[in-house]
Amino acid sequence: MATLQIREALRRAMTEEMRRDERVYLMGEEVAFYDGAYKVSQGMLKEFGEKRIIDTPIAENGFSGIAIGSAMAGLRPIVELMTWNFSLVAYDQIINNAAKIFQMSGGQYPVPIVFRGPTGAAENLGSQHSMSLEGIYAHFPGLKVVSVGTAADAYGLLKSAIRDDNPVCFMESEMLYGLKGEVPDEEHLIPLGKADIKRKGTDVVLVTWNKQIHTCLAAAEQLEKEGISAMVLDLRTIRPLDEEALFTAAAACRRVVVVQEGYPFAGVGAEISARVHEACFDSLDAPILRVTNRDINQPYATNLEQLVMPNATRVIEAARHVCHRAR
Amino acid sequence: MADGQTPPAPNSEAPTRPQLTEWYRMMLLIRRVEELAAKAYTQKKILGFCHLYIGQEAVAVGSAAALTPDDYVVTAYRDHGQIMSRGVSPRAMMAELFGRSPGVSHGIGGSMHLSSREHNFFGGYGIVGGHIPLAAGAAFAAKYRGDGRVALCYFGDGAAQQGAFFEAMAMAQLWKLPVVFLCENNYYAMGTSLERQSYLIDMSQRGDGVGMKRWQFPGFDVVEVYENVRRAVDHARSGAGPVILEAVTYRYRGHSMSDPAKYRKDGELDSFRAKDCIKNAEARLLALGANAEELTRLQGEVDAEAQDAYDFADKAPIPDPATLYDYVYAPEAPAAAPGTEGGR
Numbered sequence: 001m002a003t004l005q006i007r008e009a010l011r012r013a014m015t016e017e018m019r020r021d022e023r024v025y026l027m028g029e030e031v032a033f034y035d036g037a038y039k040v041s042q043g044m045l046k047e048f049g050e051k052r053i054i055d056t057p058i059a060e061n062g063f064s065g066i067a068i069g070s071a072m073a074g075l076r077p078i079v080e081l082m083t084w085n086f087s088l089v090a091y092d093q094i095i096n097n098a099a100k101i102f103q104m105s106g107g108q109y110p111v112p113i114v115f116r117g118p119t120g121a122a123e124n125l126g127s128q129h130s131m132s133l134e135g136i137y138a139h140f141p142g143l144k145v146v147s148v149g150t151a152a153d154a155y156g157l158l159k160s161a162i163r164d165d166n167p168v169c170f171m172e173s174e175m176l177y178g179l180k181g182e183v184p185d186e187e188h189l190i191p192l193g194k195a196d197i198k199r200k201g202t203d204v205v206l207v208t209w210n211k212q213i214h215t216c217l218a219a220a221e222q223l224e225k226e227g228i229s230a231m232v233l234d235l236r237t238i239r240p241l242d243e244e245a246l247f248t249a250a251a252a253c254r255r256v257v258v259v260q261e262g263y264p265f266a267g268v269g270a271e272i273s274a275r276v277h278e279a280c281f282d283s284l285d286a287p288i289l290r291v292t293n294r295d296i297n298q299p300y301a302t303n304l305e306q307l308v309m310p311n312a313t314r315v316i317e318a319a320r321h322v323c324h325r326a327r
Numbered sequence: 328m329a330d331g332q333t334p335p336a337p338n339s340e341a342p343t344r345p346q347l348t349e350w351y352r353m354m355l356l357i358r359r360v361e362e363l364a365a366k367a368y369t370q371k372k373i374l375g376f377c378h379l380y381i382g383q384e385a386v387a388v389g390s391a392a393a394l395t396p397d398d399y400v401v402t403a404y405r406d407h408g409q410i411m412s413r414g415v416s417p418r419a420m421m422a423e424l425f426g427r428s429p430g431v432s433h434g435i436g437g438s439m440h441l442s443s444r445e446h447n448f449f450g451g452y453g454i455v456g457g458h459i460p461l462a463a464g465a466a467f468a469a470k471y472r473g474d475g476r477v478a479l480c481y482f483g484d485g486a487a488q489q490g491a492f493f494e495a496m497a498m499a500q501l502w503k504l505p506v507v508f509l510c511e512n513n514y515y516a517m518g519t520s521l522e523r524q525s526y527l528i529d530m531s532q533r534g535d536g537v538g539m540k541r542w543q544f545p546g547f548d549v550v551e552v553y554e555n556v557r558r559a560v561d562h563a564r565s566g567a568g569p570v571i572l573e574a575v576t577y578r579y580r581g582h583s584m585s586d587p588a589k590y591r592k593d594g595e596l597d598s599f600r601a602k603d604c605i606k607n608a609e610a611r612l613l614a615l616g617a618n619a620e621e622l623t624r625l626q627g628e629v630d631a632e633a634q635d636a637y638d639f640a641d642k643a644p645i646p647d648p649a650t651l652y653d654y655v656y657a658p659e660a661p662a663a664a665p666g667t668e669g670g671r
Contacts, residue, residue, distance in 0.1 A: 069464020107653065
């Protein structure tokens with residue numbers, strides 16, 4: 001086992017896949033000569049050259065569309081979005097083209113492409129740079145959506161995403177790029193669509209992904225001291241959703257809290273809550289609660305921003321509530 | 328004239344009589360098939376949106392003649408003529424319009440989303456301008472592999488206002504991608520006339536902003552279209568970079584079947600019908616020694632082929648409901664050895 005930062009795990013995944021398959025290339029703003037806005041692609045220009053590590057102009061809609069067209073013509077692009085916030089100007093390409101072309105063409109044109117970059121808030125980045133956008137991509141059939149929070153998952157899932165013949169929205173976190181974790185020395189692929197139990201528990205399951213895994217692990221530790229055994233279920237892939245793991249955990253723990261960053265209204269947490277209620281109603285001892293961003297755009301000031309975000313205290317309160325331990 | 332606006336010298340022979348006959352036949356076939364599509368639409372056999380190409384046939388046929396079968400084609404929703412000029416059978420095209428299973432996209436695409444991988448026809452797209460980056464992407468792949476292919480992108484004067492178009496042009500020129508952007512300026516963006524929706528009325532001038540080679544030509548004569556597009560394709564294939572062209576053309580019908588086109592000026596349609604591309608090709612054929620009987624026979628064959636496509640589509644099976652989810656996601660990738668050009 002090697003201990004890698006998440007950015008290093010992502011880089012290792014891309015580098016191995018580019019050595020393995022010359023159709024794979026990396027395109028995005030500042031990925032080459034700047035070594036990546038968050039240094040994920042550091043050193044890759046040196047190994048692969050300008051043909052395969054491609055700096056783009058600041059034109060997300062255009063270069064996303066170019067990458068999609070190249071995928072239809074047989075290449076396997078990785079598009080780095082400096083953040084998913086900027087993907088909104090490329091939304092038409094990702095939704096109307098990448099997600100739909102395989103079906104619209106009656107199965108003639110697969111679009112093997114990965115769009116990847118950080119999602120969610122960092123710190124004090126204000127309203128336009130702090131969004132979590134899993135929900136608005138998971139909404140669409142034809143896309144797969146992965147959102148990772150550990151180095152091993154970043155490595156194993158990115159490799160699978162690059163080999164997938166479908167468009168994959170791969171979401172990371174600015175706050176976690178430096179987080180270290182163990183990654184297997186040998187090549188290791190994690191299939192898309194498989195959740196992972198990050199902590200075992202029996203009284204309540206905290207369903208989460210990406211940065212909030214770590215909020216939930218901290219909350220679970222505190223809850224343990226109060227006599228509440230909390231499972232932390234990391235979905236890892238939002239679409240396709242691992243319903244089997246989700247329903248098994250919900251039925252076993254009988255109480256569910258979904259912990260997500262991002263807006264609550266029509267968010268991923270709402271979808272999970274609906275599905276678990278529909279499938280597991282008889283097994284549940286309490287209505288499912290959601291801990292999300294407050295329903296507001298991100299303010300800049302530190303104290304206000306902290307009020308908006310999920311945190312361990314809010315997770316603990318929700319867990320106590322569903323376990324009928326409210327104080 | 329600035330250097331960027333000078334078409335390269337022609338490097339192709341004038342078309343032979345058999346070539347011109349084939350182009351004439353294809354233009355006529357597109358028109359007859361679309362006339363039957365219009366009929367089928369009024370019969371409610373074709374549903375949804377149906378955008379006819381009638382009047383613009385010289386552009387699709389002349390430009391397709393300038394390509395090799397390996398080249399890529401991307402277009403918008405007015406795509407019936409372009410997919411047929413690429414060699415897709417009228418039967419497979421019409422069956423798609425009817426929403427039937429033997430259609431090019433198994434009845435899933437419909438009129439606006441015709442595609443054929445076998446013909447390197449990436450498809451018709453319904454978001455105005457959204458398809459243009461795909462063509463630059465196909466050209467990117469061609470350059471990446473160094474396989475000598477060119478991508479041809481059709482779009483209208485309406486799409487020439489979209490951001491996706493400007494971004495695609497900027498990167499195509501920056502990276503010298505082998506792509507030809509061919510604007511079919513048919514004078515109307517849906518119902519808004521050219522001068523009411525654009526300050527510049529020659530869309531090839533959009534190329535000046537990114538330093539791209541560009542010129543405009545009349546799109547009413549298939550030979551003239553061929554010669555102009557051929558020069559642009561040769562330029563792109565040589566590695567010298569992309570070209571943006573504008574073909575001046577005109578659609579005789581409304582934007583779609585639901586548009587009676589009442590916004591036209593008096594006499595406008597007749598003035599363009601006087602320049603009709605099919606009549607022009609007839610005149611050229613007669614000048615090359617074809618006789619009227621020959622043309623009449625050809626017209627009869629084309630009428631029969633168009634009617635055959637209609638009959639085929641009308642009798643074709645509807646899609647099997649069991650296939651509903653078949654193409655939402657591509658299946659697991661085969662374990663084929665990577666590192667090659669790949670099958671796509």
